[in-house]
Amino acid sequence: METLLRHLAACNNARLPGDRLPFGIGARQVGWVKPALAAALADFNAIASDATHVTLAEDAAADLPGIARALALRGLMRWRGEAFDVRATPDGPVLSTIDRGALPAFGVQAQGVHLDGLVRRADGLHIWVARRARTKALDPGKLDHIVAGGIPAGLGPDETLVKEAAEEAAMPASLARRAVRTGTVSYAMERPEGLRRDVLHCYEVELPEDFIPRASDGEVEAFELWPLARAMETACAGDAFKFNVNTVLAALFLRHGLLGGAAADRVRAALPR
Numbered sequence: 684m685e686t687l688l689r690h691l692a693a694c695n696n697a698r699l700p701g702d703r704l705p706f707g708i709g710a711r712q713v714g715w716v717k718p719a720l721a722a723a724l725a726d727f728n729a730i731a732s733d734a735t736h737v738t739l740a741e742d743a744a745a746d747l748p749g750i751a752r753a754l755a756l757r758g759l760m761r762w763r764g765e766a767f768d769v770r771a772t773p774d775g776p777v778l779s780t781i782d783r784g785a786l787p788a789f790g791v792q793a794q795g796v797h798l799d800g801l802v803r804r805a806d807g808l809h810i811w812v813a814r815r816a817r818t819k820a821l822d823p824g825k826l827d828h829i830v831a832g833g834i835p836a837g838l839g840p841d842e843t844l845v846k847e848a849a850e851e852a853a854m855p856a857s858l859a860r861r862a863v864r865t866g867t868v869s870y871a872m873e874r875p876e877g878l879r880r881d882v883l884h885c886y887e888v889e890l891p892e893d894f895i896p897r898a899s900d901g902e903v904e905a906f907e908l909w910p911l912a913r914a915m916e917t918a919c920a921g922d923a924f925k926f927n928v929n930t931v932l933a934a935l936f937l938r939h940g941l942l943g944g945a946a947a948d949r950v951r952a953a954l955p956r
Contacts, residue, residue: 709741715790787877800829852896870955
């Protein structure tokens with residue numbers, strides 16, 4: 684149990700502002716930047732920077748993708764070729780877009796989807812567990828959900844879930860659309876790549892026993908069907924699961940009664956929201 688609590692605490696370990704400066708588009712703050720990045724951003728005419736704020740002019744919001752690309756070419760961040768929406772709040776209007784690789788450097792909040800793929804068998808509830816490909820840049824070889832992924836620019840959570848289900852697990856849209864939302868998990872986490880400020884839209888679906896997920900896009904090395912209790916034992920035993928998967932699993936364990944009493948209270952209080 685202490686290990687599971689450690690996972691939850693690790694996902695919310697960022698202390699803001701720390702040494703970061705607010706980064707805004709016009710009057711709306713959308714992220715946090717380190718002093719070194721703030722200094723680099725001062726090279727761009729559309730950006731005003733002082734000791735307390737870094738601000739991209741509102742009428743230059745469309746320049747943000749190009750600015751991030753220029754900084755990536757200087758080696759200041761990764762470039763992944765996938766645009767994400769930039770908002771001041773999770774449900775606010777889209778103010779611009781930015782490459783996924785630049786999100787941690789700019790401290791911009793990202794959104795994603797995670798799916799608990801469950802199978803109800805005679806011997807109890809089971810969950811499909813994926814093993815991430817060893818070639819992944821982030822947490823290679825770690826255990827993951829059957830479906831999980833970031834929400835790209837222009838899409839919402841439900842659309843992304845259906846898209847990711849097809850790409851990652853060869854799951855038909857008819858099955859993916861059976862999934863029900865179970866809530867959201869939010870956190871601010873210091874990672875080697877920078878500041879991860881994520882909102883995870885969590886889903887759960889009961890899958891038929893004859894559905895076998897198939898890795899179809901190279902993101903996943905293999906799938907295994909585990910008793911749900913084994914997933915909890917693994918999450919509580921070490922670091923086998925990708926860092927943020929533990930947060931979604933903890934909520935699943937609570938929902939299905941695998942945690943009770945004082946343990947449930949401690950996990951519930953520690954869940955990043």
